[in-house]
Amino acid sequence: MKKITCILDAILCLLSALLCLGTKFLFHACAPKEDGSWMACHWAEQTVFGLGITLLILSILTFVFKDGKTKSGVQISMTVISALTLCIPNHLIKLCMMPDMRCHSVMKPSVMIISILLAVFAVISGICHRKEESAL
Amino acid sequence: MKFSHSLPFRNLKGKPVRTAILILLTALLSLTVFSGTLMITSLKTGLHSLESRLGADIMVVPYEATTKSSLENIVLQGATGYFYMNADKYQKILEREGIGQVSAQFFLASASSGCCSTAVQIIGFDPDTDFTITPWIKKSYGNTLQKYDVVVGNNLNLFVGDTVTFYGKECHVTAKLDKTGTSFDTAVFTNQDTIKALIQSSLDLNMNTFQNIDPEQVVSCVMINVAEGYTVEDVVNDINIHVKKVKAVRTKEMISGISDSLAGVSDVIGILIAVVWGLGIVILLLAFAMSINERKKEFAVLRVMGASRNRLAGIVMQEALLTCLFGSIVGIAVGLLVILPFNQLIEEQLNLPFLLPETGKIIGYVISAVIVSVISGSLTAGVSAFRISRIDTALILRGEN
Secondary structure (H helix, E strand, O other): OOOHHHHHHHHHHHHHHHHHHHHHHHHOOOOOOOOOOOHHHHHHHHHHHHHHHHHHHHHHHHHHHHHHHHHHHHHHHHHHHHHHHHHHEEEEEOOOOOOOOOHHHHHHHHHHHHHHHHHHHHHHHHHHHHHHHOOO | OOOHHOOOHHHHHHOOHHHOOOOOOOHHHHHHHHHHHHHOOOOOOEEEEEEHHHHOEHHHHHHHHHHHOOHHHHOOOOOOOOOOHHHHHHHHHHHHEEEEEEEEEEEEEEEOOOOOOOOOEEEOOOOOOOOOOOHHOOOOOOOOOOOOOEEEEOOOOOOOOOHHHEEEEEEEEEEOOOOOOOOOHEEEEEEEHHHHHHHHHHHOOOOOOOOOHHHHHHHOEEEEOOOOOOOHHHHHHHHHHOOOOOOEEEEHHHHHHHHHHEEEEEEEEHHHOOOOOOHHHHHHHHHHHHHHHOOOHHHHHHHOOOOOHHHHHHHHHHHHHHHHHHHHHHHHHHHHHHHOOOHHHHHHHOOOOOOOOOOOHHHHHHHHHHHHHHHHHHHHHHHHHHHHHHHOOOHHOOOOO
């Protein structure tokens, strides 16, 4: 069981890092306008990046904490933050108007998939940590 | 007995690497068949949607529009643009024989500068005569459009109640259309009064490439349905011969290029499915054979302990069933996670009409893909199950086989 939870925690760490770095370098929002000003999607990107850093710190903390209950508590918060991240592009912060723009066709689906995976793995890992704790 | 305590499940759990490889192989099989089928169906649905949205037998446009290739770009590819011809051409077309239903349309592209909220294609129609756009709009909006009311395509990030500015005129979004998978998803529709006012406004702001036109005296294209007793070919030829400076085009001809591209893409996807499927089956057959081969002693011991030949075959088949079922679910989940959220990107990259089928149909494909993957996986394992049920226990335990 310990091996599985370790793998799950590592996956969470990797997904959080992917969310942070990917939002900035891989599936970033639209480029600035010709006059240098940003469109609304840029602020969605910034928010996702901030939440990604929070998730990364929390996922690293699961390796630091020894207590299973604390670990599962951290993972509950990761689930909630992942759900919040999922809602950022176009729901909480509006993206650009045209669907063929990068923020709609690349950033939104990528953030959506990573957030769903993060939430699912955080729930599974939280349950595993609880089971591990009760088995001791 | 609990499922988690059953022998096949414990066998799979005991060899996680072997199980993971088998799951990965079946996941690849189901991913290929599911994603491929969904892609081909979405392309075909998109083309069908485009055919029904064009909704007329013939489209008559100014001759210059056909020479600049702007026609297909605007009508089929979703590019923004406009062209105009004198309204007297519309009257001349009306006088020709074989004309059944006929209605004029007006095009205008908004700019993405300070005058407009965004750059979109605006299509105006005459509600009294229109037969191509109105039936489709009626599905989403039952009332009559008033001046400065607009209906927006499904992909635009605009919603009922929003206000959008075109050439300094504020327009009210009164309805949002269903998704079509075509360029109409990014267009804005309005009545002829509104579009004429917008054309005038674009001229006043000096933002229209046509400088000397009177919005009241121009149309962009004329949509025609042929009257009974006449062929489309006859009417097209008649208009092209007798009405100057216009070009009548069969709408089916317009989308023939897209149909050809779609057939090509479908063929490539079909071949890829067949190749990956064939290779996957062979690899799965080998994987099961090798796995059973190295477990011969394990099965021989079970046989000595009293397990019947059928029981041994049953264990192999149950293991295969479990791995194939789990693998196919994983493969389909990956397929859904890629195709559903990234469908817009796929459409852009393919540059073809792409419309995902209804949810019910997608569920049908999911179930079919699971069944096909499980059956083929189980059949490949069946060969190994048959072999293991025929093993000579004594020879194997002596290490001679």
